[in-house]
Amino acid sequence: MSFVVVIPARYASTRLPGKPLIDIVGKPMIEHVYDRACASKASRVVIATDDRRIEKAAHGFGAEVVMTAADHLSGTDRLEEVASLLGFAEDDIVVNVQGDEPLIPPGIINQVAANLNAHPEAGIATLCERIDDIEAVFNPNVVKVVFDSQGRAMYFSRAPIPWAREAFMSPEGRESLPKDIHWYRHVGLYGYRVSLLRDFVSWEPAPPERSESLEQLRALWHGATIHVDIARHKPPAGVDTAEDLARVRSRLEEGL
Helix, strand or coil, X not given: CCCEEEEEECCCCXXXXXXXXXXXXXXXXXXXXXXXXHCCCCCEEEEEEXXXXXXXXXXXXXXXXXXXXXXXXXXXXXXHHHHHHCCCCCCCEEEECCCCCCCCCHHHHHHHHHHHHXXXXXXXXXXXXXXXXXXXXXXXXXXXXXXXXXXXXXXXXXXXXXXXXXXXXXXXXXXXXXXXXXXXXXXXXXXXXXXXXXXXXXXXXXXHHHHHCCCHHHHHHCCXXXXXXXXXXXXXXXXXXXXXXXXXXXXXXXXX
8 A cells, every 4th residue: 555645834823823833842843743644654645735835844854845836725625736746646645744744643644544545435434522521512522423333434424423313302311421422522533535635625625514514415405425434543633713822832742
């Protein structure tokens, strides 16, 4: 199996401007992400950016960089441009690793690529993890996924799916999770076949996607198969806030 990792990295960030270049224990954040990706089994790791400052920093630590358009609406569009610019084949596998994931375990990068390779009917592979607390189930910022017996995604939602009809009938029933139902949080790590990427950028946003603000629903709406597996290594949260940044710095200072 061969796959390429692409790391989209934008300078603009509402909460943390210049986020990819923020120093974390002596390195810019994007270098930590790059190092983790290089520790996977990827045959190639590429940083995709629309900012010359990120390009310069990435060249400084020896990374391959592709400059992309500044007007992409999503990381998926940026990924497809990289695949086109670099001449990837239709059946090549590309894993999208976000540029704000400096603690991502290399093992789950390998896992999502291997899962896609093992399921030729799927155009996308992704991961999830078990939810063990009731607050996360009802938190709209925690995206839930339901999948079938073969690991094929049925739906992604910010709502508490599946809905425990009997347990959630009353407020008291929403104080703890029923023992006989499982919930899973979607982990936003994706592997794509290049052919799917090319289809995806030609599709209009789907009604459920607009409603939930979840791009992966566009793929389901248009009939694509998304394979979902439970992550073998717990993926730490990425960096969205100053609090996240402090947490990541602390962990890296401790050598974790």
